[in-house]
Amino acid sequence: MTRLIATLLIAASASTAVAREIWFDKPAERFTESIPLGNGRLGAMLFGGTDEMRVVLNEAGMWSGSRQDADRAEAHESLPEIRRLLLAGDNAAAERLVNRNFTCTGLGSNHGKGKDAPYGCYQQLGELNIRFTHDSAGSPAEDYRRTLLLDRALARCQYTQGGWKYYRQAFVSKPAECFVLWMQSEVSGGLSLEINFSRAENATVEPFDDETLLMTGQLPDGYGGFAGVGFASKLRVVAEDNTVSVEGDRIVVDRASSVLIAVSAATVIESFAGRAVEDPVEQTERDLDNLRGKNFAMLRAEHIADYQKWFLRSSLRLGEKLPSDHPSAKLPTPERLAKYADDPTDADLLATLYDFGRYLLICSSRAGGLPANLQGIWAEELQTPWNADWHANVNIQMNYWPAEITNLSPLAEPVFDLIDSLVEPGGRTARAYYDAPGWVAHLLLNPWGFTSPGESAAWGSTVSCSAWMCQHLWDHYLYTLDEEFLAEVYPTLRGAAEFYASILIEEPTHGWLVTAPSNSPENAFLDEDGKSLHTCMGPTMDQQLLRYLLGAVIDASLVLDRDQELRTRLIETRDRLAPNQIGSDGRLLEWLTERPEADPHHRHISHLWAVYPGQEINADTPELADAARQTLNARGDGGTGWSLANKACLWARLGDGDRALTMISNQLRPVGKKGNDGIRWQGGTYPNLFDAHPPFQIDGNFGATAAIAEMLLQSRLDDVAGDRAAVISLLPALPAAWPDGAVTGLQTRGGFTIDLVWANGRLSKAKITSKHGLPATLKLGDATRAITLAAGEAVTVDARLNPSGSQ
Secondary structure (H helix, E strand, C coil), X not given: CCCCCCCCCCCCCCXXXXXXXXXXXXXXXXXXXXXXXXXXXXXXXXXXCCCEEEEEEEECCCECCCCCCXXXXXXXXXXXXXXXXXXXXXXXXXXXXXXHHCCCCCCCCCCCCCCCCCCCCECCCEEEEEEECCCCCCCCEEEEEEEEECCCCEEEEEEEECCEEEEEEEEEECCCCEEEEEEEECCCCCEEEEEEEECCCCEEEEEEECCXXXXXXXXXXXXXXXXXXXXXXXXXXXXXXXXXXXXXXXXXXXXXXEEEEEEEEEXXXXXXXXXXXXXXXXXXXXXXXXXXXXXXXXXXHHHHHHHHHHHCCCEEEECCCCCCCCCCCCCCHHHHHHHHHXXXXXXXXXXXXXXXXXXXXXXXXXXXXXXXXXXXXXXXXXXXXXXXXXXXXXXXXXXXXXXXXXXXXXXXXXXXXXXXXXXXXXXXXXXXXXXXCCCCCCCEECCCCCCCCCCCCCCCCCCCHHHHHHHHHHHHHHHHCCHHHHHHHHHHHHHHHHHHHHHCEECCCCCCEECCCECCCXXXXXXXXXXXXXXXCCCHHHHHHHHHHHHHHHHHHHHHCXXXXXXXXXXXXXXXXXXXXXXXXXXXXXXXXXCCECCCCCCCCHHHCCCCCCCCCCCCCHHHHHHHHHHHHHHCCCCCHHHHHHHXXXXXXXXXXXXXXXXXXXXXXXXXXXXCXXXXXXXXXXXXXXXXXXXXXXXXXXXXXXXXXXXXXEEEEECCCCCCEEEEEECCCCCCCCCCEEEEEEEECCCEEEEEEEECCEEEEEEEEECCCCEEEEEECCEEEXXXXXXXXXXXXXXCCCECCCC
């Protein structure tokens, strides 16, 4: 193999743009202080130690468990009695029956501990542990700096030890499909180290050749055997001066000037997505072959070029670059985060958060792979929190909220593949539980096609989760107007609509059509005896989601000119769905009737789905919009990380930028080792800007990015199937704390790209570029202007929405 010898010191890349950074002045002690790197499939977390260095490795296919039939085949026989009890108002008896007969068979997710159950869990690939043995090792490190460059997906570390300077750079390359770590000493022969390659269980590490270790293994299938995912990973080390030796499960480097470490990994996972791999050992060697003939500088340039084709699609500036005398200007990120809690004038930290969310999406979701899970692709455990799966009652959806608006639409392909994978097993679940056509999925999703209800009525039987998943399909069409894509996913949308239209029952008071049984995700109401209950019929979120889904299929059938009979039936069904209702206290009702809440400050705000990400409640429905505000006020400004991001999106959609910023600022509260001082359901942000549920859960990062974008731009598409026109709101929720700024590359429904510049709290100019030539109405406060552009044409407007230079 051609030696991979780096030919330069820690030079800057060719880009001269000012890079936003996340940086630390000391090594990480915990996972949530480490630096995340990824290419959509491979992940690495760098801890940056000077005497001992830990790197946690991940591969998206590392899932224990396997396929199972978790449906209760006769569950539908209990459905009439469950519904009778609900119609009679005996929710307690109905919930008992759901728990007995309408949950999954077996362990289900094993209450979030599914590592050794058939459901499985996502888990760590392995670890590199590097022990430095050169003469200066063990001496105090000085001038330490560990940095993540967000515009290049590049980690750097440098420090002085024993009077010598040491440099490191690392990235996970998509072109090379490898993790690459380069280390150098300023003194010739100044690097000596031992590298251990390990995994806590189900793996064997052995020499592969004179510079490579091979790890192989197979994960448990959940049935007591090891017929699950097979995996392999190779660690190759090349050192200047040819000083590498392989000794058992470790590699020893003695007196090298520079060292390059490359790690490849492959899994054999029989799932809906991921690389088609027959022999993971051979695949890891093919991936390492991508490095042949290239030195470190070449590999890095290739990686940055691939990454920046995504990252440079959008940019955000809030205020000016921090002046050198600003208190936060020279602070490491953890201290900057702590400073913001007391002095929220560091608007650039919010822009960093925006960039970080885009960075994480690029690094954890690429076409052809698995979707970003509850932790993206980064996990240090074998039993990850909540199995690090895909929860479909808000979490997987929030992961992809930024994709369309921030110009990363192609990165949503993995979630489309996930939805497609649910149709076949979801059809079996629909028949087993509801004796219904079409398909359905509930809260729990994994790579193995799990669509059954979860193991508890309290959360597992939310029936509308698959309707929410379908929103991503229709919204992608609204943004792109890609009729080929719409034709491809239309059967999935239609199947979901046919399922829901067939299971609705008529509630006795108004004759509305409602779902039964269901629940409002993870929330509870109190019965007359003060007992907490969950099972109900027609929770508000279900009705909102079904109006959206049925409307999407109605419009899609018109666009594609098919299914007129079905369209007519769905229109009739939609018109009979239970409407949004306002309670006696002015809030939007969460359930079909007014019920006291077990937790008035509950983290889920599912019944405001029609505000965001839906659009049913808006400025054109002022009474409902005011009820939504009252609901948010009552819920309060606390919550888990993702809940705070959700509230920020809701306040942005309601046009209150100051309140949206309050939510994001609350989300930025620093958290410690046990989360937010160990308080349950109170989140914040970890030192490396990972979102705290707690524990770490990545949806809050994505939700915060989406909220910031939503504060600056909102859109809808009117008359989707007829004379279509876009409505584009510029700076709809700009907070007072962001008087000056600029954003580029935001996308709208209808296919427009928007660049904005503002100063003193007012729009300076906006550039609007049309992809499809649709007419549009621009809105800025109370001002409106209609524009018509040809496909590919752009126009710039001023603060009065006049084309630049016109009066």
